[in-house]
Amino acid sequence: MNLEAKTMESKILSSDTWKAPGAKALIINNVKKTWPIWAAELFFLSWLIPVSLTFDMIYGRKYLNLDAPFEIAKILVIPVCVLMAMKLFGYLMKEKSTTFFHSLPYTRTKLFVVNAVSGFLLIMIPLFLVGVASAIIAAAKGYNVVVFMIEWFLILCCECIYLYSFTILIAIIFGTKVSGYAMTGILFFYAEVITSIYSSLFSNLHTSVINNFIFPRGFFQFLSPVSMATSIYISTDYWINNESGYSFTNLALTITEDLVVGALMIVAAFLLYKYRKSERSGEIIAFNSFRLVFKWGFAFSFGAFLTFFLGDAVTGSIEMQSTLYIVQTLLYIFFVVLSYVIAEMIICKKFNVFYKLRFEILIPVAVSILIALMLLFDVFGISRYVPDKDDIESVNVNVNLGINETYTSKFGSYFFINLNSGKLSEYEKIDAFLEMHKNIIADDPDTFTYKRTGYNKYFISDKATEDYENMVHIWYSLKDGSNITRQYYVPIEYVEKYLDQMETYNDLPKSTGYYE
Amino acid sequence: MIRVENVEKSFDGLKALDGISLTVEKGSVYGLVGPNGAGKSTIIKHLTGVYKADKGEVRINNEPVYENPKIKEKISYIPDELFFINRASVKQMMKFYRNVYKDFDMERFEKLKEVFSSININKPICKLSKGMQKQAAFWLTICCNPEIIILDEPVDGLDPVMRRQVWSLLLQDVAERSTTVLVSSHNLRELEDVCDTVGILNKGKMMLEKSLSSLQGSVVKYQVVYNGEAPELKDKLDILHVQNNASVYTYIIRGEAKMIEDVFRSFQPVILDVIPLTLEEIFIYELGGEDYGIKDIII
Numbered sequence: 097m098n099l100e101a102k103t104m105e106s107k108i109l110s111s112d113t114w115k116a117p118g119a120k121a122l123i124i125n126n127v128k129k130t131w132p133i134w135a136a137e138l139f140f141l142s143w144l145i146p147v148s149l150t151f152d153m154i155y156g157r158k159y160l161n162l163d164a165p166f167e168i169a170k171i172l173v174i175p176v177c178v179l180m181a182m183k184l185f186g187y188l189m190k191e192k193s194t195t196f197f198h199s200l201p202y203t204r205t206k207l208f209v210v211n212a213v214s215g216f217l218l219i220m221i222p223l224f225l226v227g228v229a230s231a232i233i234a235a236a237k238g239y240n241v242v243v244f245m246i247e248w249f250l251i252l253c254c255e256c257i258y259l260y261s262f263t264i265l266i267a268i269i270f271g272t273k274v275s276g277y278a279m280t281g282i283l284f285f286y287a288e289v290i291t292s293i294y295s296s297l298f299s300n301l302h303t304s305v306i307n308n309f310i311f312p313r314g315f316f317q318f319l320s321p322v323s324m325a326t327s328i329y330i331s332t333d334y335w336i337n338n339e340s341g342y343s344f345t346n347l348a349l350t351i352t353e354d355l356v357v358g359a360l361m362i363v364a365a366f367l368l369y370k371y372r373k374s375e376r377s378g379e380i381i382a383f384n385s386f387r388l389v390f391k392w393g394f395a396f397s398f399g400a401f402l403t404f405f406l407g408d409a410v411t412g413s414i415e416m417q418s419t420l421y422i423v424q425t426l427l428y429i430f431f432v433v434l435s436y437v438i439a440e441m442i443i444c445k446k447f448n449v450f451y452k453l454r455f456e457i458l459i460p461v462a463v464s465i466l467i468a469l470m471l472l473f474d475v476f477g478i479s480r481y482v483p484d485k486d487d488i489e490s491v492n493v494n495v496n497l498g499i500n501e502t503y504t505s506k507f508g509s510y511f512f513i514n515l516n517s518g519k520l521s522e523y524e525k526i527d528a529f530l531e532m533h534k535n536i537i538a539d540d541p542d543t544f545t546y547k548r549t550g551y552n553k554y555f556i557s558d559k560a561t562e563d564y565e566n567m568v569h570i571w572y573s574l575k576d577g578s579n580i581t582r583q584y585y586v587p588i589e590y591v592e593k594y595l596d597q598m599e600t601y602n603d604l605p606k607s608t609g610y611y612e
Numbered sequence: 613m614i615r616v617e618n619v620e621k622s623f624d625g626l627k628a629l630d631g632i633s634l635t636v637e638k639g640s641v642y643g644l645v646g647p648n649g650a651g652k653s654t655i656i657k658h659l660t661g662v663y664k665a666d667k668g669e670v671r672i673n674n675e676p677v678y679e680n681p682k683i684k685e686k687i688s689y690i691p692d693e694l695f696f697i698n699r700a701s702v703k704q705m706m707k708f709y710r711n712v713y714k715d716f717d718m719e720r721f722e723k724l725k726e727v728f729s730s731i732n733i734n735k736p737i738c739k740l741s742k743g744m745q746k747q748a749a750f751w752l753t754i755c756c757n758p759e760i761i762i763l764d765e766p767v768d769g770l771d772p773v774m775r776r777q778v779w780s781l782l783l784q785d786v787a788e789r790s791t792t793v794l795v796s797s798h799n800l801r802e803l804e805d806v807c808d809t810v811g812i813l814n815k816g817k818m819m820l821e822k823s824l825s826s827l828q829g830s831v832v833k834y835q836v837v838y839n840g841e842a843p844e845l846k847d848k849l850d851i852l853h854v855q856n857n858a859s860v861y862t863y864i865i866r867g868e869a870k871m872i873e874d875v876f877r878s879f880q881p882v883i884l885d886v887i888p889l890t891l892e893e894i895f896i897y898e899l900g901g902e903d904y905g906i907k908d909i910i911i
């Protein structure tokens with residue numbers, strides 16, 4: 097009997113990792129331990145899709161709308177993956193539990209693999225059940241959505257692999273307590289933090305506008321779970337008579353990215369897990385070298401976040417732009433340093449860290465001053481960047497003029513030009529736009545310093561409002577699929593000069609007029 | 613058989629274990645004694661495969677313990693701070709252990725219900741008193757039928773009756789199944805009645821490791837009353853300690869009892885009595901004069 101049983105075993109089942117009884121005990125434990133997470137996932141997903149479809153059927157709606165549930169499911173799996181990973185690897189944060197699990201007759205490999213795989217399955221099973229239920233309900237309504245649901249499941253499966261691996265990696269490095277969640281939050285959103293908060297902050301420091309500092313995400317996007325999770329969109333028509341279709345944008349690319357980056361991260365997490373010493377359990381960050389990563393990452397992300405959201409309370413009441421630069425720079429330095437101190441408090445698990453940091457704190461101060469100065473003088477030429485003509489697919493220019501009761505321009509209150517059909521004849525006209533863009537930059541310091549001496553745009557006054565009416569906004573769509581946007585506030589006489597130049601291109605598609 | 617050879621372990625530059633070696637024979641009870649911070653729990657975590665030694669070897673049945681499930685399956689461990697999964701009850705923990713340890717003995721579990729009758733097996737263990745939690749840990753550990761039981765401060769929180777019962781169960785295992793027991797304590801009195809061998813740890817070093825019988829045979833305590841002045845014995849006997857109360861002299865002497873008695877008798881004492889030594893007295897005088905934190909382990 098035993099011999100028969102052994103012969104029947106597959107290679108995978110007979111391997112040490114999965115051999116009963118050890119794996120079974122861990123899996124049962126994991127199912128029990130994480131039930132609130134997968135139960136909540138199952139409940140909300142069921143409510144979103146099969147239950148919603150059932151009500152559609154009951155009330156006789158003649159279409160299926162799967163866009164919204166899909167988009168919501170994409171977002172819903174983010175907290176599910178984070179909580180699942182944190183819960184399953186949370187035992188590393190307590191000495192008692194680490195000792196318990198590491199004294200059991202398992203190898204570290206087995207513990208890691210069983211925990212990681214069982215957690216992933218616990219995330220995927222509710223998705224699978226919801227997919228099957230949705231397909232059955234849709235079939236009862238006369239629609240065949242099997243292929244759609246399979247694709248839907250695959251996309252979410254890949255997204256979950258990415259998110260779950262990412263969080264496990266963070267949990268292994270930064271723990272599953274405050275620092276783990278803080279780093280998860282920072283790393284999940286850091287692409288957004290860099291592209292929006294820092295862009296805004298940098299723009300203000302540079303007296304420019306936010307769009308000029310939106311960094312191209314490029315490689316960083318692959319390391320930003322939120323960017324990855326939201327990169328696939330579904331566009332469906334209403335599924336009337338089963339004839340309309342659907343399409344997922346960026347499907348193959350995103351799935352491949354998810355799988356490759358997810359696989360790399362889970363392998364990294366596994367290697368770190370094996371290297372992680374049991375005696376480090378209970379410590380906020382198990383690897384000394386990552387303490388610096390945490391402190392600096394937290395300081396500059398959270399510092400920018402605080403400056404962006406809290407700084408406005410101070411800067412909004414400053415009348416002159418010139419004062420605003422100084423105040424905003426000081427606020428930025430202050431919040432970076434504060435965040436640095438908070439990071440140290442998290443690591444040391446105590447409030448009194450000031451004495452320890454009395455000299456070290458000078459480093460983030462110096463770095464943040466350096467960043468502020470580099471931005472103020474646009475050391476990297478971000479605001480002055482003009483793309484190569486050969487890289488440009490299409491261009492749009494939008495000019496807003498400071499028109500009010502006291503001033504009227506011959507161009508009206510707006511002037512809009514576009515060049516987006518991509519024909520060769522229009523390609524030749526790109527020169528006109530590049531010339532204008534270069535002229536704006538060449539007029540520096542007149543144009544760039546214009547707002548340095550003007551009114552704070554957030555300061556509520558008529559003068560401030562007038563100052564910021566005159567804006568040239570240029571959009572470039574590049575051939576590699578990316579976009580570059582540049583905006584400049586310039587004196588009205590300069591605006592008119594640029595538009596006069598543009599007028600020489602009579603055949604440009606344009607529209608002008610007055611706002612009502 | 614457990615063999616630890618020159619194990620070193622440091623935590624952030626602080627040496628917790630400094631070249632420790634020890635040997636525990638199969639079917640024996642080994643007591644690991646030392647003051648707080650001596651390194652007892654650290655060496656135990658090496659023995660249970662939780663920690664990896666910076667240097668040296670930890671072997672059980674001649675195989676390394678770390679990352680060796682085959683060996684770890686033969687070990688049951690009760691740490692000083694107990695841990696039970698997910699608010700589990702004894703019944704749930706029993707199911708967990710049954711799945712983890714293939715030698716888990718259900719029959720024994722049922723039989724031991726009588727011994728641990730005060731425990732409600734369906735109640736979450738974390739809701740039980742500290743003493744009951746300890747009992748639950750013993751219950752589950754014994755039922756795993758391990759070859760080696762490792763106990764870190766095991767009877768803290770148990771009442772005297774339960775202590776006796778628990779030790780009786782463990783010693784029964786030692787006698788019947790040749791189970792090896794390694795028990796750590798900061799209190800020598802606790803181990804005096806049960807250990808075959810005792811090792812004293814201090815500041816990460818093994819200060820002394822001896823079998824109880826050889827220790828007890830190697831140091832003797834005499835009370836002597838002389839007929840007149842006490843003779844000079846320093847060059848004749850290895851005297852560890854001498855105390856004088858009126859005409860009564862109390863000696864603690866290292867050496868063979870027969871030879872020592874012959875020396876005393878040569879001075880024709882009025883009274884010569886052999887007095888039993890407690891384990892703590894032996895350790896005090898074996899390590900006497902050195903700052904080994906001995907006070908801490910006998911208080």
